[in-house]
Amino acid sequence: MSDSAPLSPAGDRHFDGLADKFAGSLYGGPRGELRLALLDELLPRMLELDGQPLLDVGGGLGQLSAWFARRGHRVTLLEPAGDMLAQARQELAGLPVSFVQAPLQALPERAAGRWPLIACHAVLEWLSDPKAAFATLAENLAPGGQLSLMVFNRDALRFSNVVKGNLQKALEDRLEGTGKRQRLTPISPLCHEQIVAWSRESGLAIRSVAGIRVFHDYLRQPPSSEADWQRLVELERRYCQVDPHWRLGRYLLYTLVHETRSPEETPR
Numbered sequence: 081m082s083d084s085a086p087l088s089p090a091g092d093r094h095f096d097g098l099a100d101k102f103a104g105s106l107y108g109g110p111r112g113e114l115r116l117a118l119l120d121e122l123l124p125r126m127l128e129l130d131g132q133p134l135l136d137v138g139g140g141l142g143q144l145s146a147w148f149a150r151r152g153h154r155v156t157l158l159e160p161a162g163d164m165l166a167q168a169r170q171e172l173a174g175l176p177v178s179f180v181q182a183p184l185q186a187l188p189e190r191a192a193g194r195w196p197l198i199a200c201h202a203v204l205e206w207l208s209d210p211k212a213a214f215a216t217l218a219e220n221l222a223p224g225g226q227l228s229l230m231v232f233n234r235d236a237l238r239f240s241n242v243v244k245g246n247l248q249k250a251l252e253d254r255l256e257g258t259g260k261r262q263r264l265t266p267i268s269p270l271c272h273e274q275i276v277a278w279s280r281e282s283g284l285a286i287r288s289v290a291g292i293r294v295f296h297d298y299l300r301q302p303p304s305s306e307a308d309w310q311r312l313v314e315l316e317r318r319y320c321q322v323d324p325h326w327r328l329g330r331y332l333l334y335t336l337v338h339e340t341r342s343p344e345e346t347p348r
Protein backbone atom coordinates (compact mmCIF):
# COMPACT_ATOMS: atom_id res chain seq x y z
CA MET A 81 0.00 0.00 0.00
CA SER A 82 1.34 3.45 -0.82
CA ASP A 83 1.58 5.98 1.98
CA SER A 84 -0.07 8.65 -0.17
CA ALA A 85 -3.43 6.91 -0.63
CA PRO A 86 -4.01 4.68 2.35
CA LEU A 87 -7.63 5.59 3.04
CA SER A 88 -10.69 4.17 1.29
CA PRO A 89 -12.85 6.49 -0.85
CA ALA A 90 -15.10 6.89 2.23
CA GLY A 91 -12.05 8.02 4.26
CA ASP A 92 -11.82 4.80 6.28
CA ARG A 93 -8.65 2.92 7.15
CA HIS A 94 -9.05 -0.48 5.54
CA PHE A 95 -6.22 -2.78 6.68
CA ASP A 96 -4.97 -3.72 3.19
CA GLY A 97 -1.27 -4.47 3.49
CA LEU A 98 -1.39 -4.47 7.28
CA ALA A 99 -2.27 -8.13 7.99
CA ASP A 100 1.20 -9.08 9.26
CA LYS A 101 1.71 -5.90 11.23
CA PHE A 102 -1.74 -6.20 12.78
CA ALA A 103 -1.21 -9.86 13.67
CA GLY A 104 2.12 -9.02 15.32
CA SER A 105 1.40 -5.82 17.16
CA LEU A 106 -2.23 -6.30 18.20
CA TYR A 107 -2.41 -10.03 18.75
CA GLY A 108 1.19 -11.22 18.85
CA GLY A 109 2.25 -9.99 22.29
CA PRO A 110 0.91 -9.79 25.83
CA ARG A 111 -1.63 -7.07 24.89
CA GLY A 112 -3.35 -9.43 22.47
CA GLU A 113 -3.15 -12.34 24.89
CA LEU A 114 -4.79 -10.24 27.59
CA ARG A 115 -7.50 -8.97 25.25
CA LEU A 116 -8.44 -12.51 24.22
CA ALA A 117 -8.35 -13.78 27.83
CA LEU A 118 -10.68 -10.98 28.94
CA LEU A 119 -13.05 -11.50 25.99
CA ASP A 120 -13.15 -15.21 26.76
CA GLU A 121 -14.45 -14.39 30.20
CA LEU A 122 -16.59 -11.34 29.40
CA LEU A 123 -18.47 -12.38 26.24
CA PRO A 124 -20.42 -15.23 27.88
CA ARG A 125 -21.14 -12.96 30.85
CA MET A 126 -22.21 -9.91 28.84
CA LEU A 127 -24.16 -11.59 26.02
CA GLU A 128 -27.11 -13.97 26.01
CA LEU A 129 -25.79 -16.70 23.72
CA ASP A 130 -27.85 -19.58 22.37
CA GLY A 131 -26.04 -20.44 19.14
CA GLN A 132 -27.77 -17.66 17.16
CA PRO A 133 -26.18 -16.59 13.80
CA LEU A 134 -23.53 -13.91 14.16
CA LEU A 135 -22.45 -11.15 11.81
CA ASP A 136 -18.83 -10.10 12.55
CA VAL A 137 -18.38 -6.64 10.99
CA GLY A 138 -14.77 -5.67 10.17
CA GLY A 139 -13.78 -9.15 11.32
CA GLY A 140 -10.10 -8.74 10.38
CA LEU A 141 -8.12 -11.95 10.81
CA GLY A 142 -11.12 -13.72 12.32
CA GLN A 143 -10.11 -14.31 15.96
CA LEU A 144 -13.55 -13.27 17.22
CA SER A 145 -15.39 -15.17 14.46
CA ALA A 146 -13.43 -18.30 15.47
CA TRP A 147 -14.44 -17.84 19.11
CA PHE A 148 -18.14 -17.78 18.20
CA ALA A 149 -17.92 -20.51 15.53
CA ARG A 150 -16.27 -22.90 18.02
CA ARG A 151 -19.26 -22.31 20.32
CA GLY A 152 -21.80 -23.38 17.72
CA HIS A 153 -22.69 -20.07 16.02
CA ARG A 154 -22.93 -19.85 12.23
CA VAL A 155 -20.77 -16.82 11.45
CA THR A 156 -20.68 -14.34 8.56
CA LEU A 157 -17.42 -12.39 8.56
CA LEU A 158 -17.61 -9.08 6.69
CA GLU A 159 -14.25 -7.41 5.97
CA PRO A 160 -13.19 -4.97 3.21
CA ALA A 161 -9.42 -5.71 3.16
CA GLY A 162 -8.66 -8.57 0.76
CA ASP A 163 -5.45 -9.76 2.41
CA MET A 164 -6.98 -9.78 5.91
CA LEU A 165 -9.86 -11.82 4.53
CA ALA A 166 -7.54 -14.26 2.72
CA GLN A 167 -5.62 -14.89 5.94
CA ALA A 168 -8.86 -15.28 7.93
CA ARG A 169 -10.10 -17.85 5.39
CA GLN A 170 -6.95 -19.92 5.96
CA GLU A 171 -7.05 -19.66 9.76
CA LEU A 172 -10.74 -20.51 10.00
CA ALA A 173 -10.81 -23.41 7.51
CA GLY A 174 -13.23 -26.10 8.70
CA LEU A 175 -15.30 -23.78 10.89
CA PRO A 176 -18.87 -22.72 9.98
CA VAL A 177 -17.86 -19.26 8.76
CA SER A 178 -18.76 -17.57 5.47
CA PHE A 179 -16.77 -14.62 4.19
CA VAL A 180 -17.97 -11.42 2.53
CA GLN A 181 -15.50 -8.84 1.18
CA ALA A 182 -17.28 -5.55 1.81
CA PRO A 183 -17.19 -2.51 4.11
CA LEU A 184 -19.73 -1.90 6.86
CA GLN A 185 -21.40 0.76 4.71
CA ALA A 186 -22.42 -1.99 2.22
CA LEU A 187 -23.95 -4.12 4.97
CA PRO A 188 -27.58 -3.51 3.92
CA GLU A 189 -26.83 -4.94 0.43
CA ARG A 190 -24.13 -7.53 1.19
CA ALA A 191 -25.36 -9.05 4.47
CA ALA A 192 -29.01 -8.08 4.37
CA GLY A 193 -31.45 -9.04 7.06
CA ARG A 194 -32.07 -8.26 10.66
CA TRP A 195 -29.42 -10.02 12.73
CA PRO A 196 -29.99 -11.40 16.24
CA LEU A 197 -26.30 -10.91 17.05
CA ILE A 198 -23.74 -8.53 15.55
CA ALA A 199 -20.14 -8.08 16.69
CA CYS A 200 -18.13 -5.03 15.72
CA HIS A 201 -14.83 -4.94 17.59
CA ALA A 202 -12.12 -2.31 17.12
CA VAL A 203 -13.56 -1.05 13.83
CA LEU A 204 -15.47 2.22 14.41
CA GLU A 205 -12.26 4.04 15.41
CA TRP A 206 -10.87 3.37 11.90
CA LEU A 207 -13.79 5.07 10.13
CA SER A 208 -14.16 8.70 9.11
CA ASP A 209 -17.84 8.71 10.12
CA PRO A 210 -18.24 6.33 13.06
CA LYS A 211 -21.62 7.82 14.00
CA ALA A 212 -23.19 6.88 10.65
CA ALA A 213 -21.62 3.42 10.94
CA PHE A 214 -23.12 2.99 14.41
CA ALA A 215 -26.57 3.84 13.02
CA THR A 216 -26.11 1.26 10.23
CA LEU A 217 -25.25 -1.43 12.80
CA ALA A 218 -28.35 -0.52 14.85
CA GLU A 219 -30.61 -0.62 11.77
CA ASN A 220 -29.47 -4.14 10.92
CA LEU A 221 -30.21 -5.59 14.36
CA ALA A 222 -33.39 -7.62 14.85
CA PRO A 223 -35.82 -6.44 17.56
CA GLY A 224 -34.29 -7.66 20.82
CA GLY A 225 -31.00 -8.33 18.96
CA GLN A 226 -27.64 -7.77 20.64
CA LEU A 227 -24.65 -5.77 19.43
CA SER A 228 -21.25 -6.57 20.94
CA LEU A 229 -19.36 -3.35 20.30
CA MET A 230 -15.75 -2.66 21.20
CA VAL A 231 -14.21 0.77 20.58
CA PHE A 232 -10.82 2.38 21.15
CA ASN A 233 -11.21 4.72 24.12
CA ARG A 234 -10.19 8.32 23.51
CA ASP A 235 -9.95 9.08 27.25
CA ALA A 236 -7.52 6.19 27.70
CA LEU A 237 -5.45 7.45 24.77
CA ARG A 238 -5.17 10.87 26.45
CA PHE A 239 -4.19 9.27 29.75
CA SER A 240 -1.50 7.08 28.19
CA ASN A 241 -0.08 10.03 26.24
CA VAL A 242 0.29 11.99 29.48
CA VAL A 243 1.85 9.00 31.25
CA LYS A 244 4.37 8.72 28.40
CA GLY A 245 5.24 12.42 28.66
CA ASN A 246 3.53 13.59 25.45
CA LEU A 247 2.19 16.60 27.33
CA GLN A 248 1.93 19.13 24.50
CA LYS A 249 0.14 16.63 22.31
CA ALA A 250 -2.34 15.92 25.12
CA LEU A 251 -2.82 19.65 25.85
CA GLU A 252 -3.64 20.31 22.20
CA ASP A 253 -5.88 17.22 22.18
CA ARG A 254 -4.05 15.92 19.09
CA LEU A 255 -4.75 12.32 19.93
CA GLU A 256 -6.01 10.72 16.75
CA GLY A 257 -3.80 9.22 14.05
CA THR A 258 -3.93 10.50 10.48
CA GLY A 259 -4.12 7.04 8.88
CA LYS A 260 -1.48 8.31 6.46
CA ARG A 261 1.27 5.86 7.32
CA GLN A 262 1.61 2.27 8.40
CA ARG A 263 0.85 3.40 11.97
CA LEU A 264 -1.81 1.76 14.07
CA THR A 265 -3.13 4.86 15.87
CA PRO A 266 -6.87 5.03 15.17
CA ILE A 267 -8.22 8.00 13.21
CA SER A 268 -11.45 8.28 15.26
CA PRO A 269 -10.91 7.29 18.90
CA LEU A 270 -14.26 7.44 20.73
CA CYS A 271 -15.55 8.37 24.17
CA HIS A 272 -18.18 6.76 26.33
CA GLU A 273 -20.45 9.82 26.05
CA GLN A 274 -20.62 9.39 22.26
CA ILE A 275 -21.71 5.76 22.62
CA VAL A 276 -24.34 6.77 25.20
CA ALA A 277 -25.73 9.49 22.88
CA TRP A 278 -25.66 7.40 19.69
CA SER A 279 -27.34 4.47 21.48
CA ARG A 280 -30.16 6.71 22.63
CA GLU A 281 -30.62 8.13 19.12
CA SER A 282 -30.68 4.63 17.57
CA GLY A 283 -33.04 2.98 20.06
CA LEU A 284 -30.36 0.79 21.63
CA ALA A 285 -30.05 0.22 25.37
CA ILE A 286 -26.64 -0.27 27.01
CA ARG A 287 -26.99 -3.54 28.88
CA SER A 288 -23.40 -3.79 30.11
CA VAL A 289 -19.96 -2.28 29.68
CA ALA A 290 -16.39 -3.27 30.51
CA GLY A 291 -12.90 -1.84 30.07
CA ILE A 292 -10.37 -3.99 28.22
CA ARG A 293 -6.86 -3.51 29.67
CA VAL A 294 -7.59 -1.09 32.49
CA PHE A 295 -4.05 -1.38 33.98
CA HIS A 296 -1.72 -3.09 31.51
CA ASP A 297 -1.15 -0.20 29.11
CA TYR A 298 -0.16 2.20 31.92
CA LEU A 299 2.48 0.00 33.57
CA ARG A 300 5.92 1.53 34.09
CA GLN A 301 7.49 -1.87 33.64
CA PRO A 302 6.09 -5.05 32.18
CA PRO A 303 5.56 -7.91 34.66
CA SER A 304 8.95 -9.53 35.25
CA SER A 305 7.79 -13.05 36.02
CA GLU A 306 5.02 -15.46 35.11
CA ALA A 307 3.64 -15.08 38.66
CA ASP A 308 3.40 -11.28 38.23
CA TRP A 309 1.76 -11.72 34.83
CA GLN A 310 -0.89 -13.92 36.44
CA ARG A 311 -1.41 -11.30 39.17
CA LEU A 312 -1.92 -8.63 36.52
CA VAL A 313 -4.43 -10.80 34.61
CA GLU A 314 -6.33 -11.36 37.84
CA LEU A 315 -6.39 -7.58 38.55
CA GLU A 316 -7.67 -6.89 35.02
CA ARG A 317 -10.39 -9.50 35.51
CA ARG A 318 -11.39 -8.19 38.90
CA TYR A 319 -11.67 -4.50 37.97
CA CYS A 320 -12.72 -4.49 34.30
CA GLN A 321 -16.36 -3.79 35.18
CA VAL A 322 -15.77 -1.83 38.39
CA ASP A 323 -16.08 1.96 38.69
CA PRO A 324 -13.92 3.98 38.05
CA HIS A 325 -11.47 1.53 36.47
CA TRP A 326 -13.49 0.40 33.43
CA ARG A 327 -13.68 4.05 32.27
CA LEU A 328 -9.95 4.05 31.40
CA GLY A 329 -9.80 0.69 29.68
CA ARG A 330 -7.85 0.94 26.43
CA TYR A 331 -10.97 -0.38 24.74
CA LEU A 332 -14.55 -0.11 25.91
CA LEU A 333 -16.67 -3.22 25.37
CA TYR A 334 -20.45 -2.83 25.27
CA THR A 335 -23.48 -5.04 24.96
CA LEU A 336 -26.16 -2.94 23.27
CA VAL A 337 -29.66 -4.28 22.87
CA HIS A 338 -32.22 -3.25 20.27
CA GLU A 339 -35.13 -2.20 22.42
CA THR A 340 -38.50 -3.69 21.66
CA ARG A 341 -41.67 -1.93 22.76
CA SER A 342 -44.64 -3.83 24.04
CA PRO A 343 -47.91 -3.04 22.17
CA GLU A 344 -49.13 -0.89 25.12
CA GLU A 345 -45.97 1.25 24.90
CA THR A 346 -46.17 1.79 21.13
CA PRO A 347 -47.17 5.39 20.41
CA ARG A 348 -50.43 5.67 18.46
Ligand SMILES: C[S@@+](CC[C@H](N)C(=O)[O-])C[C@H]1O[C@@H](n2cnc3c(N)ncnc32)[C@H](O)[C@@H]1O
Pocket residue numbers: 092093094095096137138139140141142143144158159160161164182183184185200201202203206207
Ligand atom coordinates in the same frame (compact mmCIF):
# COMPACT_ATOMS: atom_id res chain seq x y z
C1 LIG B 1 -8.23 -3.25 14.36
S1 LIG B 1 -8.90 -4.28 13.13
C2 LIG B 1 -10.08 -5.23 14.07
C3 LIG B 1 -10.32 -6.59 13.50
C4 LIG B 1 -11.22 -7.50 14.34
N1 LIG B 1 -12.56 -6.97 14.48
C5 LIG B 1 -10.62 -7.76 15.68
O1 LIG B 1 -11.18 -7.32 16.70
O2 LIG B 1 -9.57 -8.40 15.74
C6 LIG B 1 -9.94 -3.18 12.21
C7 LIG B 1 -10.56 -3.82 10.99
O3 LIG B 1 -11.57 -2.96 10.47
C8 LIG B 1 -11.53 -3.05 9.06
N2 LIG B 1 -12.22 -1.90 8.47
C9 LIG B 1 -11.74 -0.69 8.12
N3 LIG B 1 -12.69 0.06 7.54
C10 LIG B 1 -13.82 -0.69 7.53
C11 LIG B 1 -15.13 -0.49 7.04
N4 LIG B 1 -15.49 0.65 6.45
N5 LIG B 1 -16.03 -1.50 7.18
C12 LIG B 1 -15.68 -2.66 7.79
N6 LIG B 1 -14.44 -2.91 8.26
C13 LIG B 1 -13.51 -1.94 8.13
C14 LIG B 1 -10.06 -3.11 8.76
O4 LIG B 1 -9.79 -3.55 7.43
C15 LIG B 1 -9.58 -4.06 9.85
O5 LIG B 1 -9.63 -5.40 9.44
